[in-house]
Amino acid sequence: MSVSLYYSARRVLPLTEAEAAELEHIVTAHRESFPYADEESLYLYGDGGGEPGEIVTGSTKLPPQLERVMPVIAHVLESVTELRRALSNAEWRVHMDDLDLPWDEDEGYALPGI
Template identity: 40%
Template sequence: MSVSIYYSAMRSFPISAVEKLNLLSIVDNFNEGFPYENEGETLSFYSDPSDEYLLEGSVKLPYRDENIIVDSVIYWLNALTHLTSAVPEAEWDVRIDDCPASWVDDHWEM
């Protein structure tokens, strides 16, 4: 059984060039620092998000150990917090499989 985090953002205008660079920089930094990169996927965006979305993506978590799953969820929610901050006008949706993550005090929590 695998666990994934799904994320998307919507807003009425497209991502600017500066925002895109910031988003890609955040993704690169978190992907390079992910301690379980050989056991799970890294953060990415779908190349063609659905019409209503600014961006969409998912990351499949390592599943061999419960502690690694929890560590990975915390790690990627931190990354998504940074991404959310990089596009603050967007409405974000973050889910761990079918369960919504919560935006609490300016960060994502499970």
């Protein structure tokens, strides 16, 4: 059984060129520092998910090895936190399958209770 993290942002206005460049910078930096070359990393689907108002959509399939799950989750959530801070004027949703992950202004995204 596979579990994935999903992330999306919505707003009325499309991304500006400057915002798109900032998001690309964050994604590139994330991929360069990702701890496992053989695991799925932060992945954005391109220009939204096709839904009206979606400006960012993406997902990351979590690894099946238990010892790798937490480092991957921590790394991806840190990156999604950076993405959200870069696009703070959008409505974000981050979830792991059916579990919505809460946003904390100071800490960003994290798994509840960890």
